[in-house]
Every structure is written in C-alpha cells, then in structure tokens.
Amino acid sequence: MKLDEFREKNISLAQQIETTGPILARIKEIAGDDLDAFTNDLNGLRDIAKRVSDGELKTNDQIEAAVSDRIKAVKDGYEDNAKALREANKALEQKATTFEQRLIRTQIDKEVTTVVIQPDSGVRPEALPDVLTRAYNLFKVEDGKLVPKNGEAVIYxxxxxxPMTVSEWIVKLRNEAPHYFKGNNGGGAAGGKDGKIGGFTQEQIAKMSPQQKLAIANAQKK
Structure with missing residues (x-):
C-alpha cells in the first residue's frame, strides 16, 4: 500500500511538473532561482525610482548609495534563504535515499524468499535471515531487476x-554455505563410481536448470 501511494504521488507530481514547467522556466529566466529575493529587489528599485522622481535623491552619489544599500540587504536575505534551502534539500535527499534502500531490500526479500521457500531449494527455514543478508551484499536492483555484482562487475x-539468477545463486550457495541446507552436514554431494551424480554425468548436470540441479543435490543428501 505504501509503494502504491508513493507511485501515485510520483505520477501526480510528474503531471504538475509537465504543466507548470514551461511557465516556471520563463519566470526563472527573468527572476532567477529566488523569487522572494527578486520581489524584494524589484520593490526596492521601484522605491528608489520613486524617490528620484520625487526629487528626494538628486545626486549620483545619493542614488548610488541608496542602490548599494538595497542590493546589500537583498544579498544578505538571499544568502540566508539559500542556506535554508540547501539544508532542506539535504534532508530530502537523505529521506529519498533511505526510502530507495528500503524499496531495494523489499524487492530482494521478495525474490530471494520466493526461491528459498520452494520445496526443491533445500534451504533450512531458519537460515533465511542469513541467506537474505548475503543477498543484500550481492544483488543490486537495475532497471527493476536483480543483478548480482562483485564491486562494479556483473556476475554472469x-x-x-x-546475470546470474537467484536460483543459480542458491545452487552455488550450497557449496559456499552447506549448513544452510537440509540434510547437509557440511560435505559436498558425492559422485558414483562411474563419476555420475544421481545417474547423470557432469555434462548433463551442467545443462540443467537450477531447480533440476537442486533436486538432484537434495536427493544425494537424502
């Protein structure tokens, strides 16, 4: 429900940006990034122009001093506003990063758990938290898909x-962490005297799907 709400807000925001974008771009060309500062600056210059028109400011020095004072006041206000905006933006970025990390973990949780709870995975139920911890360190989410990486290098x-699928990773994990699996006391699956495992040659097993490999490995453990 939270994810749906987040998506709906993003769609609404995108529509608003599409409508107001051209108008805001034109305003930005004239006024810059800080509309409050621009408004204050414009009002101040209008006040100076009125004082000149009324004869209150007559010499260039008086006009220049009045303009300088107004510009300094606007600059000080702009710097204060800019600092506040930077701090607010930093806080928003931190919230967005936290939310993105939660979404990534949610997707990893879902896909890894879906594979682990399959009967032929052989993973002990109590090992799921440790398996997920390993998955967090291995998988990244790119274009909505899980991609295993070693640093920046994709693991195929x-x-x-x-990229290696979650099912393929679970098969590989049996050798790396055999204690996560049922009926496994830490040793590897033994082959027969003819070099076969479960009646299949290594070449045949290499061509099988991860689920088929897990089924054979579990049968060997039993």
Whole structure:
C-alpha cells in the first residue's frame, strides 16, 4: 500500500511538473532561482525610482548609495534563504535515499524468499535471515531487476550472457554455505563410481536448470 501511494504521488507530481514547467522556466529566466529575493529587489528599485522622481535623491552619489544599500540587504536575505534551502534539500535527499534502500531490500526479500521457500531449494527455514543478508551484499536492483555484482562487475550465470539468477545463486550457495541446507552436514554431494551424480554425468548436470540441479543435490543428501 505504501509503494502504491508513493507511485501515485510520483505520477501526480510528474503531471504538475509537465504543466507548470514551461511557465516556471520563463519566470526563472527573468527572476532567477529566488523569487522572494527578486520581489524584494524589484520593490526596492521601484522605491528608489520613486524617490528620484520625487526629487528626494538628486545626486549620483545619493542614488548610488541608496542602490548599494538595497542590493546589500537583498544579498544578505538571499544568502540566508539559500542556506535554508540547501539544508532542506539535504534532508530530502537523505529521506529519498533511505526510502530507495528500503524499496531495494523489499524487492530482494521478495525474490530471494520466493526461491528459498520452494520445496526443491533445500534451504533450512531458519537460515533465511542469513541467506537474505548475503543477498543484500550481492544483488543490486537495475532497471527493476536483480543483478548480482562483485564491486562494479556483473556476475554472469551459466549461459555466460545473462546475470546470474537467484536460483543459480542458491545452487552455488550450497557449496559456499552447506549448513544452510537440509540434510547437509557440511560435505559436498558425492559422485558414483562411474563419476555420475544421481545417474547423470557432469555434462548433463551442467545443462540443467537450477531447480533440476537442486533436486538432484537434495536427493544425494537424502
């Protein structure tokens, strides 16, 4: 529900930006980034112009001094506003980063848990928190998809062309952390005398899906 609300707000905001963008761009060309400072500056210059028109300011020195005082007041106000805006923007960026991290974790939780709870995964239920912790450190979310990475390098799956899937990672995890799996006392799956595992050669197993590999590994453990 929170995610749907966030998306609806983003859509509404995008529509508002599309409507007001051209108008704001034109105003920015004239007034700059700080409309309050521009308004104060304009009012101040109008006041000076009126004083000149009324004869209150007659010499160039008087006019220049009046303009300088007005510019200094506007500049001081602008700097105070700019500082407040920078601090507010920093706080918003921190909130956005936190929310993005939560969304990423939510997606990793969902996809990894979906694979782990499959009967043929062989993962012990109590090992799920540790498996998820490993997944957080390995998977990134890019274009809405989980991509395993070692630093900035993508870790590819069995076909050598696509990123390693969660299912393939679970198969690999059996060797890295065998204690996470049922019926496993830490050793690897043993092959038969003919070099086969579960009646299949290594070449045949290499061509199987991650689910098929897990099924064979679990059968060997039993």
């Amino acid at each position: 799956g069995a076909n050598g062309a696509d």
